[in-house]
Amino acid sequence: MSDITAAEVAHIANLARIDLTDDEVAVMAEQLGSIQxxxxxVSEVATPDIPPASHPHIMSNVLRPDEPGDVLDRADALAGAPDQDGEQFRVPAILGDEQ
Known part of the structure; x- marks a missing residue:
């Protein structure tokens, strides 16, 4: 059967500050025993020459390098604005008197 006892489950639950009833401890011990x-x-299949992985797929940074490029001219940016004030966008106020 299992090497995991109810006393061990209760001890670990206490260390983790998890309040378990006696029935919950018994169920947990049984479930952990079936997983063991x-x-x-799986440990029999694992070989020492295969490094442990946290994810089954090789992950790498897929972002492009941050290189300066052409920028949008201020006049072009403001050309599509419904309302502008000189060199700025004009937007409706969203805050009332509580500012």
């Missing part, structure tokens, strides 16, 4: 053989089976 599966973990042992």
């Amino acid at each position: 053989p599966l973990i042992e089976k």
Whole structure:
């Protein structure tokens, strides 16, 4: 059966500051006991020459380099604005008297 006892589950729950009832401890011990053989089976397959991975896919940074390029001219940016004030966009006020 399992090497995991209810006392061990209760101890770990206490360390993790998880309040478990006696029934919950018994269920948890049974569930962990049923998982344990599966973990042992996976451990048999794992080989030391394969490094542990946190994700099954190789992940890398997919962002392009941040290089300066052509910028939008201020006049071009303001050309499509419905309202402008000199060199700035004019927008309706969203705050009332509580400013």
